[in-house]
Amino acid sequence: MNILILGGGFAGVEAAIKLRQYKHEVTLISDRDYMFIYPVSIWIPVGKRSFEDTQLKLSDLAKVHGFKVIIDQITHIEANKNRVHAATQTYAFDYLFIALGMGKVQVKGLEHTHSICGKPEESVVIKDLLENLITKGEGHITVGFGGNPKDPKGMTVRGGPAFELLFNISVLLKEKGLRDRIRLTFFAPMAEPGKRMGDKALGKMGSFFKHYHAETHFGKKIKMFTDTGITFEDDSNLPSDLTLFISGGDGLQLIKDSDLPLNDTGFIKIDEGCGVEGFPNIYAIGDAAAIVELPWAAKQGHVAEVMADVATYNFNNTITGKESRKSYHDSLHIICVMDSGDGAAFVMRTAHKELMIPLPIIGHWLKKGWGWYFKNSKMKRMFRIPGM
Numbered sequence: 241m242n243i244l245i246l247g248g249g250f251a252g253v254e255a256a257i258k259l260r261q262y263k264h265e266v267t268l269i270s271d272r273d274y275m276f277i278y279p280v281s282i283w284i285p286v287g288k289r290s291f292e293d294t295q296l297k298l299s300d301l302a303k304v305h306g307f308k309v310i311i312d313q314i315t316h317i318e319a320n321k322n323r324v325h326a327a328t329q330t331y332a333f334d335y336l337f338i339a340l341g342m343g344k345v346q347v348k349g350l351e352h353t354h355s356i357c358g359k360p361e362e363s364v365v366i367k368d369l370l371e372n373l374i375t376k377g378e379g380h381i382t383v384g385f386g387g388n389p390k391d392p393k394g395m396t397v398r399g400g401p402a403f404e405l406l407f408n409i410s411v412l413l414k415e416k417g418l419r420d421r422i423r424l425t426f427f428a429p430m431a432e433p434g435k436r437m438g439d440k441a442l443g444k445m446g447s448f449f450k451h452y453h454a455e456t457h458f459g460k461k462i463k464m465f466t467d468t469g470i471t472f473e474d475d476s477n478l479p480s481d482l483t484l485f486i487s488g489g490d491g492l493q494l495i496k497d498s499d500l501p502l503n504d505t506g507f508i509k510i511d512e513g514c515g516v517e518g519f520p521n522i523y524a525i526g527d528a529a530a531i532v533e534l535p536w537a538a539k540q541g542h543v544a545e546v547m548a549d550v551a552t553y554n555f556n557n558t559i560t561g562k563e564s565r566k567s568y569h570d571s572l573h574i575i576c577v578m579d580s581g582d583g584a585a586f587v588m589r590t591a592h593k594e595l596m597i598p599l600p601i602i603g604h605w606l607k608k609g610w611g612w613y614f615k616n617s618k619m620k621r622m623f624r625i626p627g628m
């Protein structure tokens with residue numbers, strides 16, 4: 241039986257680990273030779289974490305868990321023909337787990353911006369540009385995020401990392417004694433950025449912006465980015481020397497060009513067991529999948545891992561003739577520790593509860609501790625707490 245996993249991020253790696261626990265032989269294909277731990281990458285631009293320390297080598301994970309890794313770039317998926325094409329060769333499969341993550345909405349002039357949510361190397365570019373501005377000792381940094389016009393419910397918006405980056409930069413500027421000389425502005429096209437975290441969290445964002453000396457610019461659609469700033473729909477302009485922008489999420493072109501069933505934003509349609517609609521031998525997990533549109537659902541790392549668990553469980557029970565099935569709907573909630581450089585806030589939104597608890601100082605160390613735990617538990621150097 242030939243089981244392929246496409247993608248070596250949160251979803252792909254967790255699927256490989258779980259499939260090995262069920263004693264299946266599995267091959268994971270990724271275009272990078274490492275898993276990038278995005279949640280702690282927010283500290284790379286401010287020099288609190290190295291690029292190398294934010295990775296887990298796929299070869300090390302493969303050795304510890306016993307799966308096979310191939311570094312190759314997938315170029316085309318032919319689901320109906322049970323094969324995927326890649327830069328070096330074509331791979332046939334009996335069962336496929338698609339965990340390729342997501343792309344981003346193209347906005348005019350996007351090349352004048354830099355994103356913490358794009359290619360991992362971009363975090364180092366941001367660090368260098370930030371250092372240049374700090375050396376210069378003056379300027380204007382703008383940090384923002386956008387949505388996807390085809391996604392009115394905001395399922396593809398990734399605001400948390402933009403807030404984290406903004407607050408961390410503010411703390412860095414304070415440490416350098418430059419808060420009065422380098423202006424910091426947060427911008428977003430929506431009137432209430434951060435609403436997905438819940439009304440309680442949204443209500444508290446104003447005091448965060450004030451505390452971290454960030455000006456705000458909300459509610460105007462972005463027309464384009466230029467090398468001198470951001471132009472909005474009414475042709476007003478926000479000057480910027482360094483624009484850090486997280487564009488709305490979009491389905492990868494490679495997925496859009498495939499014969500898989502897609503929603504309007506180009507994500508793969510799945511059932512609650514993570515099975516791809518119309519393809520009993522294919523599962524889609526993590527950011528690449530179209531998750532159910534609920535106010536307390538968001539594309540997050542822990543959701544990607546839940547989906548990997550659900551998909552592999554259902555796959556294993558299907559082929560071993562067991563009836564029990566899992567649903568990823570049961571584990572949907574927004575949960576994160578939003579770091580601010582000198583503290584954090586614990587944010588939770590479930591079907592029944594909304595919470596935002598400020599965690600001065602300790603919150604920052606909690607998130608740092610999570611990064612350490614994540615790496616070591618994935619490498620089996622320590623016990624893994626169920627669900628984390």
Ligand SMILES: Cc1cc2nc3c(=O)[nH]c(=O)nc-3n(C[C@H](O)[C@H](O)[C@H](O)COP(=O)(O)OP(=O)(O)OC[C@H]3O[C@@H](n4cnc5c(N)ncnc54)[C@H](O)[C@@H]3O)c2cc1C
Pocket residue numbers: 246247248249250251252269270271272274275278279280281282312313314315339340341342356357358400401494525526527528539540541542543544575576577
């Ligand atoms: C800056 C940042 C901070 C975040 N903070 C948090 C947080 O605090 N908590 C939280 O829960 N979530 C957080 N998230 C979200 C979380 O990181 C994502 O939801 C998660 O990474 C999704 O996992 P994935 O496996 O679906 O995709 P990814 O992790 O993006 O992995 C996709 C994989 O597919 C591979 N790939 C892509 N295209 C190809 C191709 N053509 N051929 C071969 N391989 C390919 C990539 O190399 C990668 O290995 C954050 C995200 C970012 C960007």
